[in-house]
Amino acid sequence: MAPEPPPLLTMDGITKSFPGVRALDGVDLEVRAGEVHCLLGQNGAGKSTLIKVLAGAHQPDGGAITWRGEHVTLKSPIAAMRLGIATIYQELDLVEGLSVAENVYLGHEPTTAGFVVRGRDARTAAAALLRRLGHTEIDPARLVGELSAAQQQIVSMARALSHDVRLIVMDEPSAALDPDEVANLFRIVADLTAEGVAVVYISHRLEEIRRIGDRVTVLKDGRAVASGLPAESTPTREVVALMTGRDVEYVFPERPAQLPLAEPLLTVRGLTRRGEFAPVDLEVRPGEIVGLAGLVGSGRSEILETVYGARKAEAGQVLVDGRPLKPGSVRAAVRAGLGLAPEERKAQALLMLESITRNVSVSSMSRFSHGGWLDRGAEFKAARRATRELSLKPDLPSAPVRTLSGGNQQKAVLARWLLRGCRVLLLDEPTRGVDVGARAELYAVIRRLADDGLGVLLVSSEVPEVLGLADRVLVLREGHVVHTAPARELDEHRVLDLVMEGSPAS
């Protein structure tokens, strides 16, 4: 190591425990100026915890942090920011009631006399940052609560760039982004590293690591099992084996030889919501997985939510087993056997303070009740079976969902519908934030559910996922279905062409 410059950051033997969980068990991390250092690991491996220690948001129980050759303690987020460490957190951390510019400069507003906010300066500066990020369409004066998830991600990024940074930590920044957005993100990362800024990059999409990563550190169960591997030359299989401790075949489950010919379970006819999507027709048969491919904002999630009754259709019908559902009624949809795993699990699906068990059983409560009394033993057992099937970690049914890692929260939502045993499963981005190992399991579970006679309607930004898992694919662009075909007749390029064609540059 003698001829090399000292690393920008060294974290040495960092430990951190939460009640009942040892999240970090002596992790080392070394980051050099100007590199993209990728942090890999399964859900719950401790990646987010580690970067929260680095951001001053968690206090470590033990270990040492060296920044530019000096020993430092990061007592608060402010302390880390002062050193030039900015963080884009996995769970969006914006204030919805404040404008874009106000969020970008929250905590370090440009001021006169130290307390009067120079609003116009903040807006101009925020607009410049957004331009640098290639998003001039986001108005700095707009409320963040009115933006889409992808746009909010951009605002988080602008916020990180608003500091004078030497190190930017990005915790799964690409999870909510479209392919062209991801390309945009990579361009920004390249600009930053060219200026000598270091980037710590977390993602479950291994192909991204190879595209932008310089070196890789792999975490497993709160320990670094490999550090400083070269990102380009280390085979994916090896990385996955390090992460999971076994060989995972990253393949999709077999499709049944021929599509079932039964009557459709779910029929959607002329479903419309103006400004969101044009009239949509689709059918899902028992045993069939139908995929909706399209960009963020192409109306995919809106279609799912409307089918589910969470949004009220302006026109059109949803039929289950040929019987029409009452429009705009989630109750009716659930009674008829529809289940939705929504995109934004934190806001839309989870009771964050409640235990895993209760989150899983909430839609099946009647099954465990006798005259209104809950049989908690049965509830516990059933919920645990469902979570074990998805290998949700930690295996502590009483742990509050809030304390789960991002990918495991997703599994809790899926476990709910697994337990409920619905007939048509609507899955919105089911693998967002889910690690490779669990992904393969999830795919297998979804296919098995279909083989048992369920219908599945699947939305995903990851084209290979739709193509690999679905039997039939509908391609959406700006609220219109532009193409329908069996998945085996499509390939990734074709779908991307269809999805992007004529779409605005943003």
Add this chain to the structure above:
Amino acid sequence: MTQPATPAKQEGPLLDGGGPRKSTSGDGAGPWSGRLFRPDVRTLSLIGVLVALALIGGVTKPDEFLATSNVQLILTQASVIGVVTVGMTFVITSGGIDLSVGAIVALASVWATTVATQEYGFAGILFTAVIVGVGCGLVNGLLIAYGGMVPFIATLAMLASARGLALQITEGKTQMVSIPSVLDLGERDAYLFGIPPLVLVFAAVTVIGWLVLNRTTFGRRTVAVGGNAEAARLAGIDVRRQRLYLYLLSGLCCGIAAFLLIVLAGSGQNTNGNLYELDAIAAAIIGGTLLSGGRGTITGSVLGVLIFTTITNIFALNNLESATQQIAKGAIIVAAVLVQRRTSHTP
């Protein structure tokens, strides 16, 4: 259970045509920018209610209601609760609640009118009222921000103890003020261009409150803490210190209000400020401040206060029972919140 989706899902070409939201206005830095000058639907509807009330007052008691002295009376009565409501608006915007405001007003008003305090004259009374208010706010703030107590509980405890202490000081008696300079403030001679000094204080507190909430880092932090405390913490805001300051601010407003009340009544009483907490919370809520935090409007709160005070006035002029008046207030709160739910759903 899965609930209806967030309304903010539209994006891109569908919605970005630049609606009225696109504030290209010069001044102002956010959602409330310029709201004092370019009112939004919510503010307009509150003004509408106020106008309707004025019409009712004018029709039922044409001579009395519109008399200058009656308008002065309404504004004077609004001043005391108005100052309290400005402080309450900050606390609610930050996601908290202060149930102790009425009790603090009572305690500050009796402490400032004891025989011992009155020996120090005008300054003694003013100073004591403010210090007692700030002191109670400090206790609230420390318990909540650093003691980890829920605001509801901490301020409920303060309510009980401050009222008890006020009773102990007065032994239930009314403490008359004998300082002429204090009493003179309430007299007609002290009016500036027909505006009572108390109303001027109220106006000043309102303007300062508006500026602080909309134009300063303090206001920005208040909204951030109420909207998403974890995000505020990660943005480097000292959330606990901010909470402490907010309860101090509420206490300060109570101290000022107590002084106004002393001027108005010429005395201090342990029953002062009865149910102010409910009036202040109600005024803030019908004004458009979110009870769950993250959004606050001083303009709305002040309009809310004026609406309530006008109702009281109309009922008094028409010799209606206070029971009927309570029912009317309740109905207005429900109506206002329902109207706001409708208007705030259009993105």
